[in-house]
Amino acid sequence: MPYKWFDRNLKWIYVLPAVAFVLIMMLFPILYTVRISFFEWSMSAITPPKWVGLDNYLSLLRDERFWRATRSTLYFTVVALVIEVVLGVAIAVLLSREFRGKNLVKTVFLLPMVATPVAMGLVWLLIYEPTIGAANLLLESIGLKPLLWLASPVQAIPSLIVVDVWQWTPMIALIVMAGLATIPSEPYEAADVDGAGRWRKFTAITLPLLKPTILVAAMLRLIDVLKTFDIIYATTQGGPNLATETLNIYGYVLGFQYFKLGTASALLVLFFALVMGLTLLLVWLRKRVEGQYD
Structure with missing residues (x-):
C-alpha cells in the first residue's frame, strides 16, 4: 500500500523539496520583517529588541521625510x-x-x-x-x-x-x-x-x-x-x-x-503593501482586458 501511494504522488514528492525551499526563502524574510516592525531595535547584541506595537508605523506616518520619499x-x-x-x-x-x-x-x-x-x-x-x-x-x-x-x-x-x-x-x-x-x-x-x-x-x-x-x-x-x-x-x-x-x-x-531596524522594517512592510496593491491592480486590469477577447 505505501508503494502504491508513493507511485501515485511521485510527481508531487519530487517537486516538494524545491517548493518548500522557495516558500521558506520567500516567507521567512517577509514574516521576520513584519515581526521586527513591531519592535524598537538598534541591531545590538547587548540591547534586546523592545516591543513598541504600532509606534514604528505611526512615527512613519507622521514623518515628512517618509511622505517625500x-x-x-x-x-x-x-x-x-x-x-x-x-x-x-x-x-x-x-x-x-x-x-x-x-x-x-x-x-x-x-x-x-x-x-x-x-x-x-x-x-x-x-x-x-x-x-x-x-x-x-x-x-x-x-x-x-x-x-x-x-x-x-x-x-x-x-x-x-x-x-x-x-x-x-x-x-x-x-x-x-x-x-x-x-x-x-x-x-x-x-x-x-x-x-x-x-x-x-x-x-x-x-x-x-x-x-x-x-x-x-x-x-x-x-x-x-x-x-x-x-x-x-x-x-x-x-x-x-x-x-x-x-x-x-x-x-x-x-x-x-x-x-533603526524597527522603523526600517515598518517602512518596508508599507512598501511591500504598496507594491502588492499596484501589482494586483494591474492583474485585475489584465483579466478585464483578456475577458473582452474571450
Whole structure:
C-alpha cells in the first residue's frame, strides 16, 4: 500500500523539496520583517529588541521625510514606466518589420538590459558630470546651456529616469515582440483588402490584440521600477537635498545608517503593501482586458 501511494504522488514528492525551499526563502524574510516592525531595535547584541506595537508605523506616518520619499518613488515609477511602455511598444513594432541588419540592431538594442546596473550607474555618473561630462558637451555643441543634471534637486529625478528608460526599455520591447509574433496574419490581410493604412492597422488590430501582453510587461516592469535601488544609490545616494531619496533608499538609511531596524522594517512592510496593491491592480486590469477577447 505505501508503494502504491508513493507511485501515485511521485510527481508531487519530487517537486516538494524545491517548493518548500522557495516558500521558506520567500516567507521567512517577509514574516521576520513584519515581526521586527513591531519592535524598537538598534541591531545590538547587548540591547534586546523592545516591543513598541504600532509606534514604528505611526512615527512613519507622521514623518515628512517618509511622505517625500513616497512622492519621489511614485514620480520616478509612473514617469519611467509610461515612457518605457510607449517607447517599448513603438520599438517592438519597428523591429518586427524586415530590414537589412535587423538582427544586429536587435542585439545592440538589447545590450543595455544585460549590463550591471551599478556599473551603468557609475558610467552615467560620469556622463552627467557638470564640467567634463558628455551630456553637457553635447548640449554645448548644439548651442544649449549646460545643466547640473544629478547635482540639481529639480533635474536629478528626470536624469535618473533617462538612465532607467535607456536600460530597461529593451525589456518591454522584447516582451512586446514576443506578443507580436503570436498575432495571426488574417486580420492584417483583411485590413489590406479594405484598404487600411499602417496607422489604422496598428490602432484597430495590433494595439487591441497586444493589450494583454503590454499589461504583463508593464506589471513586471512596475515591480522592478518601484524597487529601484542600485542605480539611484550608485549615482546620487538619495541626494541632492534628499531629492532622489525613494522608499528603498530611505529604508536603507534608517536600517544601516541610523540603525533603526524597527522603523526600517515598518517602512518596508508599507512598501511591500504598496507594491502588492499596484501589482494586483494591474492583474485585475489584465483579466478585464483578456475577458473582452474571450
